[in-house]
Amino acid sequence: MLKRLSLRTRLVLGVLAVATVGLLVADVATYTSLRSFLFDRVDSTLNDDHRAVESYLRAAANSPDGLTTLPTLEPGLYAQIRGSDGRVLGTFPTRGFPGHAPLSPPKLPTTIRFPAQAQAGHGPDRARYFTTGSQLGDTRYRVRASLDPGSNAVLIVATTLRDVDSTLQRLFWIMLLVTLVVLAAIVGLGLWIVRLGLRPLEQIGRTADAITAGDLSRRVEPATSSTEVGRLGLALNAMLGRIEESDRRLRRFVADASHELRTPLAAVRAYAELFGRGADRRPDDLARAMTGISRESERMSVIVEDLLLLARLDEGRPLERDPVDVAEVVREAVETARAVEPGRPIELTTQPAVVLGDHERLRQIVDNLLGNVRAHTPAGTSARVAVATDDGMARIEVEDFGEGIDPDQLERVFERFFRTDSSRSRASGGVGLGLSIVAAVAEAHGGSAAARSQPGGGSTFVISLPLAPSTPA
Numbered sequence: 001m002l003k004r005l006s007l008r009t010r011l012v013l014g015v016l017a018v019a020t021v022g023l024l025v026a027d028v029a030t031y032t033s034l035r036s037f038l039f040d041r042v043d044s045t046l047n048d049d050h051r052a053v054e055s056y057l058r059a060a061a062n063s064p065d066g067l068t069t070l071p072t073l074e075p076g077l078y079a080q081i082r083g084s085d086g087r088v089l090g091t092f093p094t095r096g097f098p099g100h101a102p103l104s105p106p107k108l109p110t111t112i113r114f115p116a117q118a119q120a121g122h123g124p125d126r127a128r129y130f131t132t133g134s135q136l137g138d139t140r141y142r143v144r145a146s147l148d149p150g151s152n153a154v155l156i157v158a159t160t161l162r163d164v165d166s167t168l169q170r171l172f173w174i175m176l177l178v179t180l181v182v183l184a185a186i187v188g189l190g191l192w193i194v195r196l197g198l199r200p201l202e203q204i205g206r207t208a209d210a211i212t213a214g215d216l217s218r219r220v221e222p223a224t225s226s227t228e229v230g231r232l233g234l235a236l237n238a239m240l241g242r243i244e245e246s247d248r249r250l251r252r253f254v255a256d257a258s259h260e261l262r263t264p265l266a267a268v269r270a271y272a273e274l275f276g277r278g279a280d281r282r283p284d285d286l287a288r289a290m291t292g293i294s295r296e297s298e299r300m301s302v303i304v305e306d307l308l309l310l311a312r313l314d315e316g317r318p319l320e321r322d323p324v325d326v327a328e329v330v331r332e333a334v335e336t337a338r339a340v341e342p343g344r345p346i347e348l349t350t351q352p353a354v355v356l357g358d359h360e361r362l363r364q365i366v367d368n369l370l371g372n373v374r375a376h377t378p379a380g381t382s383a384r385v386a387v388a389t390d391d392g393m394a395r396i397e398v399e400d401f402g403e404g405i406d407p408d409q410l411e412r413v414f415e416r417f418f419r420t421d422s423s424r425s426r427a428s429g430g431v432g433l434g435l436s437i438v439a440a441v442a443e444a445h446g447g448s449a450a451a452r453s454q455p456g457g458g459s460t461f462v463i464s465l466p467l468a469p470s471t472p473a
Helices: 007-061 162-212 228-276 283-314 326-340 359-376 434-444
Strands: 077-082 088-092 127-133 140-147 154-160 322-325 346-349 354-357 383-390 393-400 448-453 459-466
Touching: 007 077, 007 127, 007 140, 007 154, 007 162, 140 162, 162 228, 228 283, 283 434, 322 326, 322 359, 326 346, 326 359, 326 383, 326 393, 354 359, 354 459, 359 383, 359 393, 359 434, 359 459, 434 448, 434 459
Parallel strands: 346 383
Antiparallel strands: 077 088, 077 154, 127 140, 140 154, 322 354, 383 393, 393 459, 448 459
């Protein structure tokens, strides 16, 4: 049931429930404490009345007229004396208050029992206090019954509780009225405070609706770290910033992928049209068309395979986890690079380093880095490749001595489809996925990829991979 209510209603109901319980406990404690205090005061008054009645009885015992000479009791006071056998020896009726009708006498029990020790004259329990109603039910009485240890006569003194009941009844209605007023004030104040406190959440809701409608530029305001809602706003703004950046990168990724695939597709379609215009009957044109279609299809296959590899790495699909000698992988890649471009001197220095990983993907890292050197440095420019270990990590460094990378481009070199030249010509390299694959494969192995460069001073790419547990650093 509560789950169907709004947060505002649940908060107000919770505050109201706590306040109600607290006020009821305070009211009960106050009422009980005052009632006990008033009854104690009445009992103390009854003790004084008891001594007064005893003096009346002693005076009557010495009087020749006996009990008939006792004076009239105070208004609201009732007295009765019983013998040891329970027979009523004398009753002094209640006199009414001035201006009020006489009160009916108390409804007393026929037998009043006392502890055996009190009847034998031992122990302090020779008096009993209890409350009873009147015979007509118009009032209540507080009764004190005491036992005379010598004669076992019982003296009963009772006084009306009209003032006590009136006081308690007035207190009850006052507490009830005050409690209702306080609860009403709490509800009103709670609604105002909750509405004020939830206003930022309502703003967040409106912002979320705008974002759902497609406006990713909206932000939660105000967002400060001083309140819980403000910190939520900061977190949402940070999340929205990442979402907007991811959306921007996705759009650029799709646009770049479409652009890269459109070029070979256009070439394939052109060769197909050439074939349809009679190239099949001309051997030279047929061979050129088939070669072009094969070349562009292979180019598209490379792009698609790179995209699929990045997609698998993004999904967190596990790679092979076998012991791999990084130095051996690097030596194989350098030998291949020297064979592909014999005129480029490549310096190689290695240290033993074994990691747990996928041999083919680690080889792809080094091949891509060396391919990046061939694509972005003039022919014959030297390069340096090194493998070292440091602080539990294997580090692969590939350094070239070309023109370097501008600082504003350096931090984006591992982005997908990013190329340092703004043109889409393949003369300066591939489609911009090589370094993205390098970074993704390194992260999939628990490592990282970094780059440093100075314009005119060459570039250095550093791949860090955790060493296998049994390999000393």
